[in-house]
Amino acid sequence: MGNARLxxxxxxMKKIGFLLFFLFLSASVLAQKYYTKTGTTEFxxxxxxxxxxxxxxxxxxxxxxxxxxxxxxxxxxxxFHFKVALMQEHFNENYMEANKFPKxxxxxxxxxxNFSEIIxxxxxxxxxxxxxRGVKKEINTIGKFTKQGDKLKLAATFPVKPEDFDIKxxxxxxxxxxxxxHITLDYEFIEKK
Amino acid sequence: MSLSKxxxxxxxxxxxxVIAVFSVYKYSTKPPAEIEDRSVDFTGTYKExxxxxxxxxxxxxxxIVLISGEISSLDDKGFVLSKNIYCILKEVSILKKITSKQxxxxxxxxxxxxxxxxxxxxxxxxxQKK
Numbered sequence: 001m002g003n004a005r006l007x008x009x010x011x012x013m014k015k016i017g018f019l020l021f022f023l024f025l026s027a028s029v030l031a032q033k034y035y036t037k038t039g040t041t042e043f044x045x046x047x048x049x050x051x052x053x054x055x056x057x058x059x060x061x062x063x064x065x066x067x068x069x070x071x072x073x074x075x076x077x078x079x080f081h082f083k084v085a086l087m088q089e090h091f092n093e094n095y096m097e098a099n100k101f102p103k104x105x106x107x108x109x110x111x112x113x114n115f116s117e118i119i120x121x122x123x124x125x126x127x128x129x130x131x132x133r134g135v136k137k138e139i140n141t142i143g144k145f146t147k148q149g150d151k152l153k154l155a156a157t158f159p160v161k162p163e164d165f166d167i168k169x170x171x172x173x174x175x176x177x178x179x180x181x182h183i184t185l186d187y188e189f190i191e192k193k
Numbered sequence: 194m195s196l197s198k199x200x201x202x203x204x205x206x207x208x209x210x211v212i213a214v215f216s217v218y219k220y221s222t223k224p225p226a227e228i229e230d231r232s233v234d235f236t237g238t239y240k241e242x243x244x245x246x247x248x249x250x251x252x253x254x255x256x257i258v259l260i261s262g263e264i265s266s267l268d269d270k271g272f273v274l275s276k277n278i279y280c281i282l283k284e285v286s287i288l289k290k291i292t293s294k295q296x297x298x299x300x301x302x303x304x305x306x307x308x309x310x311x312x313x314x315x316x317x318x319x320x321q322k323k
Contacts, residue, residue, distance in 0.1 A: 037279055037310060038270040058270075059281055059316055061309045076304040078255050079316060085225040092255075102254055102305050 032191075034152050035063045039187035041075055045162075050176045055080040055091070062187050064152070069113030071126070073106040073187075095167050101133045110143060118145045118152070126156060132165040143185075152189040157182060228283060228300060228317040231257045238262060239275040239313070246306065246313070253303050259321060261298045264291060271318065274299065279307070280318040287320055297321075 039060035045053040057080045062073035077098040082088040092098040108128015126143045129136050141158040159180045162169055169177050234256040235242055242260065246253050262275035267288060271281040280301055282288065291297065301315035 035310065037268075037307070037314070038281060059304060059314060061307050061314075063309055072309060074307060074309045076254075076314065079304040079314075081225070083224055084221070085223050086221055088225055098254065099251055102251065 031065045032067050033063055033065050034189035035061070035192050036187050036189050037061050039073070039075075039185065041073075042184045042186075043080075043181050044184070045178045045181040047176055047178050053087070053177055055082045055088070057081070060185075060187065062189070063192075064110070064154075064189055066113065066115040066152075069110040069124075071106070071108055071110055071128070075104050076102055077104060078102065095162075095169070096133065104130070104132045106130045106139070108139070115152075118147050120146050121155075122146070130160070133167065135165045137164045148188075150190060154185060154187045154189065157184045159183070228257065228302060228319060231302075233257050233259050233300065235259065239277055243277070243313070250306060254305060256303050257300065258303060258315070259298060259300050260315075261296070264293050264295045264297060267291070267293060273312070278313045278315060279310070281314070281316040283317045283319050291320065 038058055039062050040056055040058050041060045042056045043054065047053075057075050059079045060073055060075040062071065064071045077096045078092055080088070080091065082091065106128055108126055111125045111127060113124050121144045123142050123144055126139070126141050128139055130139045131137075137160065139158055139160075141156050144155045146153045146155075159182055161180060162177070235245065236259040239260060239262055242258060260274060260278065262278070265273040265276045267273075269288075270285060271279060272288075272291065273279055274297075280299055298321040299315070299318050300321045301318035304314045304316050306312075307314045
């Protein structure tokens, strides 16, 4: 009688053990995502002597998995705001052909990302593919991460060239548009619940 | 001292040139049109709009729409309407005047379908009616 009870107890413990093991396994495998719908992506192609050629896109979407460091971002080309309507039109219709290529996307990974060690301006390398006008380019940059309350901020800046994405600058304005375009990111992520 | 006919013509031409140059300058530096001034391309609910977008998404970029629906949730820059549209407000101060579950009509510009977060994205949103 005692043996049977003991045997049943051991069997139950085994079941609980397996259950706990699987729970721990799934908890560590489940992604933990942070996102933003209103990230600011800015580009600057100014040449000192002329009027600023710069615009901000304040509706960038991005998702970051803090467990894996995987990051994906997406923005709509027609959401870049310029101060001058003509510049915005030329940007969309001639340079970017926004009708054909409405989005610019990024898929990559934040290397050695460790969410718990971030306090203020913690730097991690970010590697990934930026796709603009259907053309892919590998990007290598440094991201600065800061925690602010329950938000996670990301600041990064990197250069690209119009040629990288087959963007043809007509000779008549080639002096006004810099050979190197600086892209600046300012994203505030919140946890996806 | 009266002006000779030639002088009058010269001044006249100069005047026209100045006006022309000024107009070209004004036109070439004007900012993009405000949403209040842009004409509406679609009026209706999200379901009706989505049907149109499914047919030809590229056609709907940069189009102005008037959507009626219920506010699903709010955040610091805008709100989700009808569970499927994210509206970025033209003025963040509007957030104080709206609440979740409220039925409203918004006027906004379509920027595109966000397949990362699976929702239609609108910006420059203003409240048309409560």
